[in-house]
Amino acid sequence: MEKSNLNEKTIQINSVKFHWSNKSKFKLHIPELSVDKGEKVLLLGESGSGKTTLLSLICGFLTPLSGNIQLNEKLINDLSATKRDQYRSDNIGIIFQQFNLLPYANVIDNILLPLHFSKLRSASISNQRETAISICQSLRLPEDVVNMKASELSVGQQQRVAVARALIGNPPLVIADEPTSSLDTDAQNLFLDLMFSQVASSNSTLLMVSHDKSLSSKFDRVIDMKNVSVKEQ
Amino acid sequence: MLLKLTFNSLYARLLTVGMTVFAISLSLMLYMSVEKLRTSAYTSFTDTISQTDLIVGARTSSVQLLLYSVFRIGNATNNITWESYEDVIDRKEVAWSVPISLGDSHKGFRVMGTNNEFFKRYKYRGGQSIELEKGDNLDDLYDVIIGAGVAEKLNYSVGTPLIVSHGLQSFSDHDDQPFKVSGILAKTGTPVDNTVIVSLEAIEAIHVDWSTGAKIPGQITPVEEIRQMDLSPKNITAALIGVNSKLQIFQLQRWINEYPEESLSSILPGVALQELWRIVGVVENLLLGISVTVIFTTLIGMTAIIFSSLNERRREMAIWRAMGASPKVVIGLLMLEAFIISVMSIIVSTVMLFLTLYVLQPWIDNTYGILVNIETLAVKDIYIFMLFILSASLVSLIPAIRAYWFSINDGMTIKI
Numbered sequence: 001m002e003k004s005n006l007n008e009k010t011i012q013i014n015s016v017k018f019h020w021s022n023k024s025k026f027k028l029h030i031p032e033l034s035v036d037k038g039e040k041v042l043l044l045g046e047s048g049s050g051k052t053t054l055l056s057l058i059c060g061f062l063t064p065l066s067g068n069i070q071l072n073e074k075l076i077n078d079l080s081a082t083k084r085d086q087y088r089s090d091n092i093g094i095i096f097q098q099f100n101l102l103p104y105a106n107v108i109d110n111i112l113l114p115l116h117f118s119k120l121r122s123a124s125i126s127n128q129r130e131t132a133i134s135i136c137q138s139l140r141l142p143e144d145v146v147n148m149k150a151s152e153l154s155v156g157q158q159q160r161v162a163v164a165r166a167l168i169g170n171p172p173l174v175i176a177d178e179p180t181s182s183l184d185t186d187a188q189n190l191f192l193d194l195m196f197s198q199v200a201s202s203n204s205t206l207l208m209v210s211h212d213k214s215l216s217s218k219f220d221r222v223i224d225m226k227n228v229s230v231k232e233q
Numbered sequence: 234m235l236l237k238l239t240f241n242s243l244y245a246r247l248l249t250v251g252m253t254v255f256a257i258s259l260s261l262m263l264y265m266s267v268e269k270l271r272t273s274a275y276t277s278f279t280d281t282i283s284q285t286d287l288i289v290g291a292r293t294s295s296v297q298l299l300l301y302s303v304f305r306i307g308n309a310t311n312n313i314t315w316e317s318y319e320d321v322i323d324r325k326e327v328a329w330s331v332p333i334s335l336g337d338s339h340k341g342f343r344v345m346g347t348n349n350e351f352f353k354r355y356k357y358r359g360g361q362s363i364e365l366e367k368g369d370n371l372d373d374l375y376d377v378i379i380g381a382g383v384a385e386k387l388n389y390s391v392g393t394p395l396i397v398s399h400g401l402q403s404f405s406d407h408d409d410q411p412f413k414v415s416g417i418l419a420k421t422g423t424p425v426d427n428t429v430i431v432s433l434e435a436i437e438a439i440h441v442d443w444s445t446g447a448k449i450p451g452q453i454t455p456v457e458e459i460r461q462m463d464l465s466p467k468n469i470t471a472a473l474i475g476v477n478s479k480l481q482i483f484q485l486q487r488w489i490n491e492y493p494e495e496s497l498s499s500i501l502p503g504v505a506l507q508e509l510w511r512i513v514g515v516v517e518n519l520l521l522g523i524s525v526t527v528i529f530t531t532l533i534g535m536t537a538i539i540f541s542s543l544n545e546r547r548r549e550m551a552i553w554r555a556m557g558a559s560p561k562v563v564i565g566l567l568m569l570e571a572f573i574i575s576v577m578s579i580i581v582s583t584v585m586l587f588l589t590l591y592v593l594q595p596w597i598d599n600t601y602g603i604l605v606n607i608e609t610l611a612v613k614d615i616y617i618f619m620l621f622i623l624s625a626s627l628v629s630l631i632p633a634i635r636a637y638w639f640s641i642n643d644g645m646t647i648k649i
Contacts, residue, residue, distance in 0.1 A: 059555075061554070061641075081559070081560075082559055082561075085554075085557050085558070085559040086557065086559075088555075088557050089556060089557020089558075090557070094555040094556075096551075096552075096555070099548050099552075100552065101552070102238065102241075102242070102549060102552060103245065104238075104241045104242045104244065104245030104246075105238055105241050105242075109234070109237070109238065109241075112234075113234075113556050114556045114557060116234050116235070116556075117556055117557035117558055117562075118557055151245075
């Protein structure tokens with residue numbers, strides 16, 4: 001198991017270049033970056049270092065100007081926009097910094113939302129509602145929360161619902177963009193522990209972005225943007 | 234799921250959406266009421282006279298003959314002689330006829346001489362008869378029957394005495410022969426409401442001492458003497474005619490128009506009304522223009538409202554995209570929203586329209602003589618609704634396409 005994991009790469013990036021326009025100062029060049037299957041990786045970086053751009057490239061919102069991005073050994077930058085959207089909903093669970101949920105929808109509907117766009121993920125679940133409730137339970141969300149409106153939840157609860165949504169249907173990859181930055185230290189630790197156990201139980205790979213070095217010890221591996229990207233003049 | 238979430242989203246913005254729906258409903262309602270008034274005014278206008286097959290008068294244009302004989306506007310160029318009238322009604326095609334004599338007035342209201350047949354034969358609004366609300370028919374020589382408008386404005390009741398003035402704007406009154414109101418007609422919404430009706434004999438009677446439009450100086454024939462005189466009319470202004478068979482209308486019309494002994498005109502009231510409406514129709518076009526502008530404004534308003542909600546909903550779009558929704562879904566969601574808003578507006582406006590019409594119908598009928606018919610929606614209204622929904626969805630493409638660009642460019646970054 002361990003051994004096969006080492007060979008399988010969830011993310012494989014080779015000599016990727018991206019910039020918005022020729023005039024812009026910001027240019028991203030990543031010669032090589034890879035994340036193994038089942039790994040929990042922390043991507044550290046200052047603001048403006050290109051973390052979010054990198055995530056957008058991995059999620060298929062953006063396509064690189066040159067280079068290759070492979071997810072589960074599938075090259076995604078050649079796919080059409082529609083196919084990339086489909087690939088994203090089938091394979092990636094995304095957790096934002098904050099405001100993850102549709103405020104007007106209830107918690108269950110928010111959690112089940114990705115299943116609406118991914119047949120692959122919805123096919124793996126027999127009873128969607130029960131599955132959503134059981135994930136909520138393992139994330140220690142109060143029972144009555146599931147039928148509440150997302151806007152009525154506390155920030156910590158909202159972030160945990162976002163985890164539940166990202167992991168429903170067991171996508172191979174979970175991307176989290178500073179999901180703890182709006183939480184205090186205690187809540188941060190609880191959140192990370194809950195997220196890790198959930199990621200582990202669905203055999204997903206986790207790539208989390210943060211600027212907070214103190215979180216490093218909790219992860220299998222830490223990648224610093226400084227070390228993977230090349231400054232271009 | 235998407236439909237449910239769209240409803241949730243609209244519900245969460247209940248106040249804004251509610252105001253939008255209300256604003257659109259109001260303008261749609263305005264459009265529909267203008268349309269209803271427009272068609273009702275047309276119907277009321279063309280329904281001023283019905284079941285009369287021909288109107289006969291001295292040689293003139295059809296619109297002019299219609300104007301003075303039915304609408305009491307303007308003057309007859311000439312009268313027709315009683316002999317010609319009798320020649321006409323002796324024709325085998327003629328089923329009935331009502332002679333009309335015009336020319337005098339009472340406090341600005343036209344005086345019309347006719348006989349009691351008029352009340353039986355004059356029909357409006359597709360066969361409705363005029364009815365006496367109070368009092369009796371013309372029995373005495375000096376009886377008058379007044380229209381509802383006359384009674385209301387002059388505050389007359391049965392038994393009120395009145396003096397007929399000579400001509401339309403003259404200071405010489407037929408004050409030697411006072412009349413008395415014998416009956417008041419119910420409201421019709423036609424020019425009959427503003428007419429003072431006397432008998433043909435009364436018209437002759439008040440002109441006994443007159444010759445060629447002027448009073449013979451010094452001559453006053455006592456009323457008792459007049460009552461003994463032969464007052465059968467020598468001239469009339471026009472006549473309403475009904476035929477035995479509709480097929481004979483044109484035959485009779487040609488005969489009248491070619492009548493050798495006097496120049497006569499005969500018109501088909503329906504055709505002349507259409508002709509006249511085409512002249513009045515400028516107002517109709519104006520109303521139509523207003524209606525279309527209102528709809529146009531409404532659509533712009535809705536787009537503006539969707540537009541202004543876009544910025545605050547950028548985050549929401551990013552969430553949809555992260556879930557794997559393609560930009561097309563984002564466009565679809567906004568169009569669905571416009572669709573729902575327009576459908577709701579149509580429902581609300583229809584309900585409001587019918588409630589308003591239900592409340593206002595009697596008042597409009599009484600005040601303006603326009604009968605607004607409250608019926609179920611016409612096929613035309615359904616078309617207009619579908620056209621509105623279609624254009625609303627199309628117009629919402631503008632903000633939707635903007636949202637599309639937002640969602641493509643925002644990617645992972647969530648703008649707040």
